[in-house]
Amino acid sequence: MNAIINVMRRELNGYFATPVAYVFLIIFLVMTGIFTFYLGNFYERGYADLDPFFRFHPWLYLFLVPAISMRLWAEERRLGTIELLFTLPMTTIQAVLGKFLAAWVFIGLALLLTLTMWITVNYLGDPDNGVILAAYIGSWLMAGGFLAIGSCMSALTRNQVVAFILSVVVCFLFLLSGLPMVMNVFTGWAPQSVLDGVASMSFLKHFSDISKGVIDLRDLVYFVLMIGFWLLANVLILDMKKAD
Amino acid sequence: MIEVKSLCKTYGAIKAVDDLSFTVEDGQVLGFLGPNGAGKSTTMKMITGFLTPTSGTALIDGIDVVENSVAARARIGYLPEGAPSYGEMTVRQFLTFVARARLIEKNEVTESVSRVIKKLNLAEVRHQVIDTLSKGFKRRVGLAQAIIHDPQILILDEPTDGLDPNQKREVRGLIRDMSKDKIIIISTHILEEVQAVCNRVMIIAHGKLLADDTPQDLIARSRYHNAVSLVVKSAEKVASALSELPEVARVELNEGELTLFPAGEGDLFGAVTAEIRENAWQVTSLRLEAGRLDQVFHSITQGGAST
Numbered sequence: 373m374n375a376i377i378n379v380m381r382r383e384l385n386g387y388f389a390t391p392v393a394y395v396f397l398i399i400f401l402v403m404t405g406i407f408t409f410y411l412g413n414f415y416e417r418g419y420a421d422l423d424p425f426f427r428f429h430p431w432l433y434l435f436l437v438p439a440i441s442m443r444l445w446a447e448e449r450r451l452g453t454i455e456l457l458f459t460l461p462m463t464t465i466q467a468v469l470g471k472f473l474a475a476w477v478f479i480g481l482a483l484l485l486t487l488t489m490w491i492t493v494n495y496l497g498d499p500d501n502g503v504i505l506a507a508y509i510g511s512w513l514m515a516g517g518f519l520a521i522g523s524c525m526s527a528l529t530r531n532q533v534v535a536f537i538l539s540v541v542v543c544f545l546f547l548l549s550g551l552p553m554v555m556n557v558f559t560g561w562a563p564q565s566v567l568d569g570v571a572s573m574s575f576l577k578h579f580s581d582i583s584k585g586v587i588d589l590r591d592l593v594y595f596v597l598m599i600g601f602w603l604l605a606n607v608l609i610l611d612m613k614k615a616d
Numbered sequence: 617m618i619e620v621k622s623l624c625k626t627y628g629a630i631k632a633v634d635d636l637s638f639t640v641e642d643g644q645v646l647g648f649l650g651p652n653g654a655g656k657s658t659t660m661k662m663i664t665g666f667l668t669p670t671s672g673t674a675l676i677d678g679i680d681v682v683e684n685s686v687a688a689r690a691r692i693g694y695l696p697e698g699a700p701s702y703g704e705m706t707v708r709q710f711l712t713f714v715a716r717a718r719l720i721e722k723n724e725v726t727e728s729v730s731r732v733i734k735k736l737n738l739a740e741v742r743h744q745v746i747d748t749l750s751k752g753f754k755r756r757v758g759l760a761q762a763i764i765h766d767p768q769i770l771i772l773d774e775p776t777d778g779l780d781p782n783q784k785r786e787v788r789g790l791i792r793d794m795s796k797d798k799i800i801i802i803s804t805h806i807l808e809e810v811q812a813v814c815n816r817v818m819i820i821a822h823g824k825l826l827a828d829d830t831p832q833d834l835i836a837r838s839r840y841h842n843a844v845s846l847v848v849k850s851a852e853k854v855a856s857a858l859s860e861l862p863e864v865a866r867v868e869l870n871e872g873e874l875t876l877f878p879a880g881e882g883d884l885f886g887a888v889t890a891e892i893r894e895n896a897w898q899v900t901s902l903r904l905e906a907g908r909l910d911q912v913f914h915s916i917t918q919g920g921a922s923t
Contacts, residue, residue: 378716382702382709389704389745452700456761459664460717461690615667 375462379470380477387478396440400482403432408489420497425489426507426583430547430576433518438539440478441522442532444471445610449530458614464607472523472603479515483508503585510582513595514575518543520602527609543575546598550574617641618663618769618799622672625658625823632658634823635672640816642768645795647814647831648803651917655823656803657697660773663801665689666696676769690719693767697774699758703747707738707757710746711764718765732760736790752783759790770794772802776809788812807909811835821917831909838907844876844888847901854897863887875905 387393404425408414412424448454457467493499522539529535548554550571558567571577578591618640625633633655640646648656661667663674665685674681676688701710711729720728733742736756741749746757755775762770775791776784791800791813804810810817811831819827819834827834835841848854851874858876859867864887865879878884885904892899 374719375717378713382705382713385709386702386704451703452696452698453702455661455666455696456694456700459666459689459692459694459696460714461686461719462717463686611668615661 375466376470376473379457379462379467380474383471383474384478387474392440392443393478396436396478397482397485400432400436401485403436404428404486404489407432420493420499422489422493422499422504422507423583425486426511429511430514430579433515434540434543434547437479437515437518438522438525438536438543440475441519441539442526442535444475444523445527445606446529446532446535450532454614458610464610468523468603468607468610472519472599472606475519475523476512476516479519480512483512483515500585503583506585506587507583509587510579510591513582513592514579517546517575517595517598517602520599520606521546524602524606524609527606546573547575550577617675617677618801619675620659620663620672621674623659623662623669623674624671625655625662625667626670631823633662633669636820636823636825637672638818638825638828640799640801642799643795643797644816645791645800645802645814646816646818647810648801648818648820649805649807649810649913650803650820652805654820654917656820657773658823659820660694660771660801660803664692664694664771690765691767691769693762693765693770695758695762695772695775697777699755701746701754701757701761704745706743706745707733707749707760708742710757711760714761715764720765728764732764735763736760752779755779755783755787759787763794767798769799770801772800774803774805776804776806784809807913811909819913819916826916834912835907835909838905838909838912839877840875840905840911841907842878842884843905844878844885845901845903845905846874846876846888846892846899847872848874848892849898849900854895857895858888858891861887861891873901 387396407428408422408425412427414424417424445454448457458464490501490504493504494501518539521542522535525538525542526532526535528538545554551574555567555571558570562570572594578594581588582591620636620638620640623633623636624631636655636659648659650656658667662669663676663681665681665688668682673683674688676691679688679691681688702713705713708729711732712725715725715728733739736759738753738756738760741753746754749757755778759772759775762772772791776787779787788809791802794800795813802809802813814831817827817829817831817834818825829837851869851872855867855869855874858864858874863879863882863884864876866877868875868877876884876888889902892902
């Protein structure tokens, strides 16, 4: 546990020691603002809720989360610090968890900074705060899913750009796996159980379920399993090819 | 104690390390010598638990690095090649991170960090970001993190590579200071370094162990061992005169310098000096050769016999 916290603390310090943290936070806040007020017609709709705010989160994460995760392992490889890290007395799992949690906490912080939205909507009207809380939890879990994918992709390469592109592509597939665009590839030849399986992998579906205010155990389990699976893959990739 | 047991590492068809076995005892400073790509770094990476061997293993004080990697790693201090560190951190932050990761007790972390900062003269840069430091300082930060937990076993991959002569001297001094009762393994392709700090040398090429000896005995393998070199006027006449001596096996004239190779156990140096005095040759330089490590290294790694 101490090893995980130590790695996590180092990572978080690293974010704030470089412009990464500030650039990310500012872009995140500006983009959520633009999406909510312009594309989401926050005022014009006339409803006191945060649906226009949360509706764009998956799309924002699609690009911003890989931007955070791309450096997680690719940078360690490029600088050779991976050799330092993995000759310290800690397990690969501890290092992976430490880095993942640091990035996840950081995105959580970005989400916390959007609480002004929540305050605004409460000032303007009388929203269902339970729904909003659920949506926040859902959004953070979804970010965790994206992040686990990104962390795993980052472990594959020493090149951050490659890591970024791989992450965006894989995240995109998981985001849309319930929509016709992806489903059309499978319909016609794959059995119904495969179709259902692919459809149930969708980030979008599980997130929108939660953000309607219904925290179903299945949705929670989905995200937890998703994170667990990709982090496990991350550990295996690192154990198999540490050196190059 | 380190016991390396038939260590192998293959990358595809390439054998980077080929069935390497050896034991290192406390108090030994072992120099890994070999051309670039000989497998020195790969061997070190396996001993430190970074790379998993294709076959074979190493025991660190009896702990298997493959089966019990974390416990084995805890006993080792390691400076990877190029002394990598997290550049965005300050020296102090970085060392604190390593100290914690090295499982140093909470209340002793600050003390350990201060101790290595003092030991490696890092006080003036301790609040500086590592990326802004000079190469010499970065290397010292790397050494500091390697010894922060006062390990019994220290493995240093090219500790002086890229440093200027003063810095090299300083790092070698540090290694000598630490070597009393520890095990130190350093890899290098700088021959003088081996002579300066090691009491045991292993020459590795193509992943195979080619020689395992003390630096003195290795030098004694040189064909120059106990040869006499001199610079003298009218060298060719002198050469033919000296080649008559029973102590001289062969004479070589190279860029104005005569080198006389000994035949048997006779006192070559004494015979040569007597001859010089007798004939009143004008000698500007005269020395007894201990042997040339570079020549031994060359003949061992290039496959030729060390004649």
